[in-house]
Amino acid sequence: RKEVEQDPGPFNVPEGATVAFNCTYSNSASQSFFWYRQDCRKEPKLLMSVYSSGNEDGRFTAQLNRASQYISLLIRDSKLSDSATYLCVPFDSWGKLQFGAGTQVVVTP
Amino acid sequence: GAGVSQSPRYKVAKRGQDVALRCDPISGHVSLFWYQQALGQGPEFLTYFQNEAQLDKSGLPSDRFFAERPEGSVSTLKIQRTQQEDSAVYLCASSLDGDRAFFGQGTRLTVV
Numbered sequence: 001r002k003e004v005e006q007d008p009g010p011f012n013v014p015e016g017a018t019v020a021f022n023c024t025y026s027n028s029a030s031q032s033f034f035w036y037r038q039d040c041r042k043e044p045k046l047l048m049s050v051y052s053s054g055n056e057d058g059r060f061t062a063q064l065n066r067a068s069q070y071i072s073l074l075i076r077d078s079k080l081s082d083s084a085t086y087l088c089v090p091f092d093s094w095g096k097l098q099f100g101a102g103t104q105v106v107v108t109p
Numbered sequence: 110g111a112g113v114s115q116s117p118r119y120k121v122a123k124r125g126q127d128v129a130l131r132c133d134p135i136s137g138h139v140s141l142f143w144y145q146q147a148l149g150q151g152p153e154f155l156t157y158f159q160n161e162a163q164l165d166k167s168g169l170p171s172d173r174f175f176a177e178r179p180e181g182s183v184s185t186l187k188i189q190r191t192q193q194e195d196s197a198v199y200l201c202a203s204s205l206d207g208d209r210a211f212f213g214q215g216t217r218l219t220v221v
Contacts, residue, residue: 006151032208043200043212044152087151096165097142097202097210101151 003027004100006088011105013078020074021103023088030090033071035062037084038102044087048073078107111135113213115201121219122191130186130216134203141184142210143176144200152200158184191220 006023013019025033032051036044048055050071054063061074071090075082085102092098114133122128134141140159144152145168154168160181169176173192178184188195198217202210 034209043214046209046211049209091208096154096157097204098154099144099151 002100003098004088004090006086006100006103008101009104009106011103013075013082013105013107015078015080015107015109017078018074018076019078019105020072021086021105022070022072023100023103024068024070025088025090026069027090027092027098028066028069030092032091033062033064034089034091034097035060035071035073036087036089036099038087039084044099047086075105078105080107080109083107113201113203113211115199115213115216117216118214119217119219121221124193124220125190126220127187127189128191128218130188130199130201130218132184132186132201132203132213134182134184134201135205135211136182138203138205138211139181140204140206140210141178142202142204143184143186144202145170146198146200146215148197155186155199188218191218193220196220 035047037047038044050062059076063072087102088100143155146152156166156176158178173189175187198215200215202212204210
């Protein structure tokens with residue numbers, strides 16, 4: 001089993017709609033979690049950090065379920081500029097960042 | 110500089126050639142990571158440094174891959190006798206305390 005699993009998508013979302021997707025992780029020792037977004041042919045950029053049960057930043061909400069070992073990301077009022085691949089990254093106790101393969105989101109007009 | 114800097118941005122190598130990829134992390138950042146990203150895939154972990162110590166190199170795909178960070182700042186990823194399957198984007202990231210990491214723009218390696 002991969003350490004980090006994500007639905008590759010694509011999630012096709014009408015502009016203004018809400019989209020949510022999950023990431024499951026296998027390492028129960030993971031201390032904190034991050035969501036990165038990656039645009040085509042660009043480097044990953046940090047979107048949100050998740051340290052406790054969840055975090056909200058504007059239109060983005062991340063929730064952590066330690067018992068079931070998954071993190072979710074919800075995007076409200078989707079914008080065209082939200083089209084990207086979203087990468088889930090658990091941070092383990094050894095300091096290693098393991099990336100999922102990413103979930104592609106396509107926001108359509 | 111303000112961010113992580115990688116050079117060269119693009120590298121074309123003939124099969125069998127050795128290449129060296131450079132990463133200048135954000136000043137003062139303790140942790141440094143190297144990742145390999147193939148088209149359509151997420152970044153795959155290669156290796157990780159804390160200061161000059163290479164704590165984990167479990168992701169290096171073969172003994173042709175070697176990374177170093179001798180003074181705990183700049184890091185070099187070296188690939189010997191490049192093969193076509195080495196073609197990918199090589200990403201470097203640095204982190205102040207092993208927490209949030211910031212990426213360079215990557216080096217796109219094409220082996221022909």
